[in-house]
Amino acid sequence: MGTFKIEGGHPLNGIVQPQGAKNEALQILCAVLLTDQKITISNIPDIIDVNKLITLLENLGVSVEKIDRNTYSFQADQVNMAYLESDKFREEGKSLRGSIMIVGPLLARFGKGYIPKPGGDKIGRRRLDTHFEGFINLGATFRYNREEYFYGVEAPNGLTGTYMLLDEASVTGTANIVMAAVLAKGTTTIYNAACEPYLQQLCKMLNAMGAKITGVGSNLLTIEGVECLGGCTHQILPDMIEIGSWIGLAAMTRSEVTIKNVSWENLGVIPTAFRKLGITIEKVNEDDIFIPAHTNGYEIKGDIDGSILTISDAPWPGLTPDLLSIFLVVAAQARGEVLIHQKMFESRLFFVDKLIDMGAKIILCDPHRAVIIGHDFKSQLKATKMSSPDIRAGISLLIAALSAKGTSVIQNIDQIDRGYENIDERLRALGAKIERLD
Ligand SMILES: CC(=O)N[C@H]1[C@@H](OP(=O)(O)OP(=O)(O)OC[C@H]2O[C@@H](n3ccc(=O)[nH]c3=O)[C@H](O)[C@@H]2O)O[C@H](CO)[C@@H](O)[C@@H]1O
Ligand SMILES: C=C(OP(=O)(O)O)C(=O)O
Structure with missing residues (x-):
C-alpha cells in the first residue's frame, strides 16, 4: 500500500x-459483453478499478486491444463462461464494485451470470437486491450461496420483458437490468430507474449498438428487446x-x-x-x-x-x-x-x-x-x-x-x-x- x-x-x-468518468467506464466496459462485434471506447480513465475490470474481461476471453493510454477496443467473440466457476474469478470478481455489472449482459447473452459479493468502498451496507429482483422479474432463477457470498442467476430459455417498479433507484442495479433487458423477448418497462448522466450514456451506447431504449434521462425506461447487438464507438464523459x-x-x-x-x-x-x-x-x-x-x-x-x-x-x-x-x-x-x-x-x-x-x-x-x-x-x-x-x-x-x-x-x-x-x-x-x- x-x-x-x-x-x-x-x-x-x-x-x-x-x-474520463470512473462510474461510466465501469458500466460501458461491461456492455462490451453484449455483442461479438468490436467496440472501441475512448476517454477510459487509467485507474485501478477500471484496469481491474479490463483484466477481468480479458480473463473472461474478451480480446482487448490498447490503442493509447485511454482508448481501447474490445471484442467478446470468444467468451469463456467456465472462468465464472474458477477460484481466480472468485478473487477477481469481488475486488471492485463495478464487476457486478457483468451479470446482466452475461445472463442476457449466455443464459447465466455469476458473481461473488463485489467489493468497492467500505462505506456501509451495499445491498444488491434491486439487481437480482430485476433479473427475477425478467424470468431468471436466482440462487445465493451464503457460505461463499456467491450469487447466481440462470435463464437457459432466455429472458422475457415485463413491467417493473424498482425498490430503489440503484445506479448499478438499473444499468444491470437495462443490459439484461435489451436482449429479452418483448418489452420491458423500468419505473424508478436511476437516470444519472452515466446511465444515459450507457443507454445511448446500447442504442448505437442496435438496442431500442426510450425514456433515456427519465426514471421511466422502455426497452423493446432485440435479437442481437452490434459494434460501436463510444466516448466516456x-x-x-x-x-x-x-x-x-x-x-x-x-x-x-x-x-x-x-x-x-x-x-x-x-x-x-x-x-x-x-x-x-x-x-x-x-x-x-x-x-x-x-x-x-x-x-x-x-x-x-x-x-x-x-x-x-x-x-x-x-x-x-x-x-x-x-x-x-x-x-x-x-x-x-x-x-x-x-x-x-x-x-x-x-x-x-x-x-x-x-x-x-x-x-x-x-x-x-x-x-x-x-x-x-x-x-x-x-x-x-x-x-x-x-x-x-x-x-x-x-x-x-x-x-x-x-x-x-x-x-x-x-x-x-x-x-x-x-x-x-x-x-x-x-x-x-x-x-x-x-
Ligand atoms: C460503480 C458505481 O457506479 N458506483 C456508484 C453507484 O453505486 P451503487 O450502484 O452500488 O449504488 P446504489 O445506487 O445501488 O445505492 C447507493 C446507496 O444508496 C441507497 N439508495 C439508493 C437509491 C435510493 O433511491 N435510495 C437509497 O437510499 C442504497 O440502498 C445504497 O446504500 O451509485 C452510488 C450512488 O450514487 C455511488 O455512490 C457509487 O459511486
Ligand atoms: C463509492 C464509490 O465507488 P464504488 O461504488 O466503486 O465503491 C465512489 O466512486 O465514490
Whole structure:
C-alpha cells in the first residue's frame, strides 16, 4: 500500500483536464459483453478499478486491444463462461464494485451470470437486491450461496420483458437490468430507474449498438428487446466527481484553477451546491470552469429563513453522495456553518476524526450527519499522519493536507488511485509539493 508525503500551505495555479468518468467506464466496459462485434471506447480513465475490470474481461476471453493510454477496443467473440466457476474469478470478481455489472449482459447473452459479493468502498451496507429482483422479474432463477457470498442467476430459455417498479433507484442495479433487458423477448418497462448522466450514456451506447431504449434521462425506461447487438464507438464523459474534487481543492487551497471541458450540462446541481458554500465558479469558454483564488475566503449562504444550510445527497438529479466528503472538508475553512447529511451510506463520515485531529471544527452528530463550523482561514489546519479509508475520504484528506501547515503523510493511497488518474503528477503540474513514497 503506497503513501503520499505532502507539504501543505502552498497555493496552486494552472489548468487541469478532467479524466474520463470512473462510474461510466465501469458500466460501458461491461456492455462490451453484449455483442461479438468490436467496440472501441475512448476517454477510459487509467485507474485501478477500471484496469481491474479490463483484466477481468480479458480473463473472461474478451480480446482487448490498447490503442493509447485511454482508448481501447474490445471484442467478446470468444467468451469463456467456465472462468465464472474458477477460484481466480472468485478473487477477481469481488475486488471492485463495478464487476457486478457483468451479470446482466452475461445472463442476457449466455443464459447465466455469476458473481461473488463485489467489493468497492467500505462505506456501509451495499445491498444488491434491486439487481437480482430485476433479473427475477425478467424470468431468471436466482440462487445465493451464503457460505461463499456467491450469487447466481440462470435463464437457459432466455429472458422475457415485463413491467417493473424498482425498490430503489440503484445506479448499478438499473444499468444491470437495462443490459439484461435489451436482449429479452418483448418489452420491458423500468419505473424508478436511476437516470444519472452515466446511465444515459450507457443507454445511448446500447442504442448505437442496435438496442431500442426510450425514456433515456427519465426514471421511466422502455426497452423493446432485440435479437442481437452490434459494434460501436463510444466516448466516456468527464468525471463529475473528479471535477467536484478539483473545485473543492482549488477553493480550500485558495488556488486559481481552470478545469477544461467539464461537460457543464452533465454536472447537474454540483455547481449550485458549491456556490451555496460561497465558492465562486465561473463558466468560461463554453465548457470550462474557472475558480479564482479565494483570497478573501468564502461565505456559506444560509437558507432564506436564516436557518443553517444543509447539504445532502439524493438520487440524480439530486446531489451525488460521492461528493459529500469533499463538501465537508471544504466547509472546514468556510465562513459560517453547514450540516452535511449523508443519507445513502452510513459509514462515510467517520474520517472526520482525522480532520478534527488537524484542527477542523466538526461535530459528528451520528453516522449520517456532521456539523462543520468553518475557520474562515483564521486558523490553518495542522499537518498529520493519516490513512485513507475510502476513495472520497482519501481525496478529501489529500485536500486537507494540501491546505494544512507542515508536512502530512497519507497511507493506503491505493484507495485514492482506485478513482483518480495519476493524481500526484497532475497536482505537481499545478505546483503542489507531493511525493509518492514506495
Ligand atoms: C460503480 C458505481 O457506479 N458506483 C456508484 C453507484 O453505486 P451503487 O450502484 O452500488 O449504488 P446504489 O445506487 O445501488 O445505492 C447507493 C446507496 O444508496 C441507497 N439508495 C439508493 C437509491 C435510493 O433511491 N435510495 C437509497 O437510499 C442504497 O440502498 C445504497 O446504500 O451509485 C452510488 C450512488 O450514487 C455511488 O455512490 C457509487 O459511486
Ligand atoms: C463509492 C464509490 O465507488 P464504488 O461504488 O466503486 O465503491 C465512489 O466512486 O465514490
